[in-house]
Amino acid sequence: MRELILITLFGSDKPSVTSAISEILSASKANILDIGQAVIHENLSLGMLIEVPDGEDSSAVVKNVLYRAHELQMQARFQPIDEKSYDEWVSLQGKPRHIVTLLARQITAQQISALTRIMSDYGLNIDNISRLSGRVPLEPTSTSRACVEFSARGYVEDVSGLRAAFADLASGLDVDIAFQEDNMYRRTRRLVCFDMDSTLIEAEVIDELAKAAGVGDEVIAITEAAMRGELDFQESFRRRVSLLKGLDENVLAGIAEQLPITEGAERLIATLRRLGYKTAILSGGFNYFGRYLQSRLGIDYVYANELDIVDGKVTGEVTGRIVDGERKAELLRELAAKEMISLEQVVAVGDGANDLPMLSIAGLGIAFRAKPLVRAEAKQAISHLGLDAILYLMGFRDREIAH
Numbered sequence: 256m257r258e259l260i261l262i263t264l265f266g267s268d269k270p271s272v273t274s275a276i277s278e279i280l281s282a283s284k285a286n287i288l289d290i291g292q293a294v295i296h297e298n299l300s301l302g303m304l305i306e307v308p309d310g311e312d313s314s315a316v317v318k319n320v321l322y323r324a325h326e327l328q329m330q331a332r333f334q335p336i337d338e339k340s341y342d343e344w345v346s347l348q349g350k351p352r353h354i355v356t357l358l359a360r361q362i363t364a365q366q367i368s369a370l371t372r373i374m375s376d377y378g379l380n381i382d383n384i385s386r387l388s389g390r391v392p393l394e395p396t397s398t399s400r401a402c403v404e405f406s407a408r409g410y411v412e413d414v415s416g417l418r419a420a421f422a423d424l425a426s427g428l429d430v431d432i433a434f435q436e437d438n439m440y441r442r443t444r445r446l447v448c449f450d451m452d453s454t455l456i457e458a459e460v461i462d463e464l465a466k467a468a469g470v471g472d473e474v475i476a477i478t479e480a481a482m483r484g485e486l487d488f489q490e491s492f493r494r495r496v497s498l499l500k501g502l503d504e505n506v507l508a509g510i511a512e513q514l515p516i517t518e519g520a521e522r523l524i525a526t527l528r529r530l531g532y533k534t535a536i537l538s539g540g541f542n543y544f545g546r547y548l549q550s551r552l553g554i555d556y557v558y559a560n561e562l563d564i565v566d567g568k569v570t571g572e573v574t575g576r577i578v579d580g581e582r583k584a585e586l587l588r589e590l591a592a593k594e595m596i597s598l599e600q601v602v603a604v605g606d607g608a609n610d611l612p613m614l615s616i617a618g619l620g621i622a623f624r625a626k627p628l629v630r631a632e633a634k635q636a637i638s639h640l641g642l643d644a645i646l647y648l649m650g651f652r653d654r655e656i657a658h
Contacts, residue, residue, distance in 0.1 A: 258313045259288070259336040261304050262320060266329030268299040275327065276303070279319045283311045288341075291383075299329075304336065347408065352437035353379060355405040355421075356387075356647055358640050359430040361395045362403055369424050370432065371405075377417045379407040389653035398518060400640055402647040406437065422631070425638075433635045433648050440599040440618050442650045447527055448587050448613060450605035451538035451545055451559065454623050455552075455642070457515040460540050461495055467506045468569075470498040488579045488609050492539065496562070500571030504564050511547040519641025524552045526646060526656050535590055537583045539609055558586050580609035587613045604645065605629075621645060 264276065273292065280287070280303070289304040307313040317333050324331035357370055374381065383406040391401050411417055421432040435441065452459045465474035474495045481491035527534055535556035536545045545557040563572040576582060583605075591601050603610070603617035606625040614620030614633050622633035623642065630636045637644050646656055 257309045258307045259304065259338065259341055260307065260313065260317070261302065261334040261336055263332045263334075264299070264301045264324055264329050266299060266324075266327070268294050268297050269327065272299060272301060272327060272329065275323055276301070276320060279323055280305055280316065282319075283313075283316045284308050285311070285316065347380075350408040351410060352406065352408045353411070354433075354435045354437045354441065354650075355379075355407060356433040356435075357403045357405070357430060358433070358637065358644050358647060359401050359428075360397075360399045360639065361391065362401045363428075366424075366428050366430055367403070369428065370421075373417070373420045373424060374405065374407060377409075377411050377413065377420070379409045379411065381405050381407045385652075387647045387650075387652045398641065400644065400653075402644070404647070404650075418634075422636075425636075429639055431637050431639050431644070433637075435619070435635070435648070440597075443600055444532070444602050444619060444649055445596045445600045446533045446535065446590060446594055447602040447604070447645075448535045448537050448583075448590065448617070449554075449603075450583075450607065450610050451536050451548065452540045453606045454604055454610075455517055455520050455536065455548060456544075457517050460510065460514075460544050461499075463510050464499055464502060464506070464569075465495070467510065468499050468502045473498055488539065489577050492560075492577060492579075493573070496573055497571040499562075499569045502569040504567045504569065507543050507562075511544055514544065514547070516552075517642050519643030521552060522641075522656070523643040523645060524554065526643070526651075528553050533590075533594055535586075537578065537586050537603075537613060539578050539583075539607075556590060580612040583610065584612035584616055587617065602645065602649070604642070619648060621648065 264272065286306040287303060288306055290302065292299065292301045307316055321331050355374060357366060359366065371381065385404045387404050388400050388402040391399065418434060421434055425432045449455050462471065462474060465471045477486065477491050477494050480486050481488065524534060534554045536548065536554055536559065538545055538559040540559050541562045542557060542559045543562060545559040548554060549557045558578060560578055561574045563570040563574050587601060587603060591598055598616055599618035601617040602619040602621065603613045604621045604623050605614060606623055606629060608629055611629060611632055614622065620633055620635060622629045622636040624638055625633065625636060635648060
């Protein structure tokens with residue numbers, strides 16, 4: 256009669272452990288039903304669920320593995336598994352799979368405890384836990400990155416409630432938490448679209464232009480009216496641009512050279528380029544600055560507003576169609592079609608309300624250091640790390656990422 260045995264070995268990591276144990280199992284014609292291995296701080300944990308066929312001596316298998324483990328200075332445990340429980344375990348593979356990603360400057364036990372409690376409360380069973388970030392120094396800095404990924408399965412009946420619980424936890428403990436379906440698109444994204452102002456750069460260009468033109472307070476007042484809903488984006492945008500009339504063209508170059516690039520942006524774009532991804536700026540700002548960033552960072556596409564300049568002076572007008580939220584979503588669809596990919600293969604990143612249309616249609620829409628309204632509406636949000644944390648949400652580990 257065949258027997259099912261769960262073998263667990265643990266001890267100091269060393270070469271050939273898996274080879275040595277599987278060689279013993281091979282002699283008994285054992286089948287490997289499941290296998291997993293992890294190394295944490297040079298300590299190895301190896302698990303194998305095996306089937307010993309009818310006619311083979313399972314006690315000999317246990318004895319030989321135990322002796323070999325002793326020679327390897329490792330501990331071994333053996334647990335018999337009945338076929339009913341095995342069949343129940345196999346039946347669980349049809350359940351939906353999810354990825355929960357925890358991001359912070361430093362991971363704490365409190366964060367893990369609270370996160371996994373929420374997962375359990377909403378019916379998620381954890382299958383695997385992996386650290387995606389590099390080894391964390393004991394003294395984290397303001398740019399340290401820590402990321403742990405949980406692979407889980409289960410039917411979540413109240414997805415909105417789960418997301419709300421994650422959002423409350425993230426806010427309370429200063430972490431970011433992403434919840435995604437684990438599907439084939441997660442690591443087959445091909446296009447990443449960025450807002451520019453307060454996303455790729457830590458500034459609002461129109462405010463910088465307004466300061467240079469001596470109309471900073473007026474522009475801020477219009478912006479606040481728009482945020483209160485008293486003006487739509489296009490009307491507020493035209494009013495703000497009109498106040499720039501007469502600004503010398505040379506001022507634009509000086510502002511462009513001083514643009515503060517967002518933490519992680521250069522590392523993110525360099526990695527995406529190396530891996531063959533296409534990138535785009537879809538901005539309600541100005542093409543002049545978008546093209547500057549395109550040249551500096553190596554971005555493939557730029558779509559923004561064209562600031563009208565005549566005889567070296569800003570006219571206070573823009574030419575062509577204004578890039579608002581609706582236009583951003585339209586451009587994202589056009590780029591996906593041009594690249595011959597589905598919307599599920601697109602990542603969109605932005606911080607403002609006019610980014611929500613493109614965030615909502617992209618396979619992975621991320622509110623980055625966003626306003627509370629945008630953060631609440633977007634499915635994913637990153638508020639505590641740099642832009643390169645997006646790579647974790649795409650499933651990459653630090654060791655796979657260009658530095």
